[in-house]
Amino acid sequence: MLTQHCDIVLCRFDLMWLLLDDSNREQDERLAAHIIAVHQGRVGGAASTSGNGTGAASSSSSRAAAASGLAPITPKLLRAYIAVARRYQPVIPPELTEYIAAHYVEARGQEAAELGERGAYITPRTLMSILRLSQAVAKLRFDNIVGRSDIDAAIALMRSSQASIEPELQKRTREDPVSRLYLAIKDWAVKMHNPQVPYDTIDELATRVDVLGDHRRDIIKATCEEYEQIAVWTITRDRQGNIASVNFAEEDINMV
Secondary structure, three states: OHHHHHHHHHOOOOOOOOOOOOOOHHHHHHHHHHHHHHHOOOOOHHHHOOOOHHHHHHOHHHHHHHHHOOOOOOHHHHHHHHHHHOOOOOEOOHHHHHHHHHHHHHHHHHHHHHHHHHOOOOOHHHHHHHHHHHHHHHHHOOOOEOOHHHHHHHHHHHHHHHHHHOHHHHHHHHHOHHHHHHHHHHHHHHHHOOOEEEHHHHHHHHHHOOOOOOOHHHHHHHHHHHHHHOOOOEEEEOOOOOEEEEEOOHHHHHOO
């Protein structure tokens, strides 16, 4: 029922996320305390040292950041960052035209396969959304040129947005072994700052994402060739024609 009402709305916005207000006593108490703290003007240094429940709630985000090992971003720093990002006006180079078109065609075909007649999220308007979002990502990097990694990020955001509205899509995406393996390969390349991913590494990553069984090598081969066809990477083969590695563009790894 929800998706029937949202389909027409989704295609008119670049991104939309479904947020469910599920009942949870602990979370409800923490949220109520925070809202009261904001209303009383107690959020900040005074609230965090007050020693009562309101102060504890107002510092929950700081504690969460500390637990993750990351320092919280101050409002002043965030405003300064946004102010600098706004100075950039990224353009999309002509050489990315084919790359964007290939991803759009693939996304349309994938949606049709996953949702059938209900697939109404990806429309020609989606192309404009991809362009706008990729420019926004480039701004976050303080760059006036959109790169392929910006396109990838834009598409990933849109897929995540769609999955929040269409739970079945989210489930199928998680269950798709080709998608799981691709994400594992991309994550490895980014973390290692290495655009070349050897076949042995891909084989190991397949195990990590539960690509197992008799069709394991077929899935690895399908993943490598499918993403080569849409210019995500190139394939290096050995003398026997077997896949030796997949190779991202340098910019896709260094700019993520």
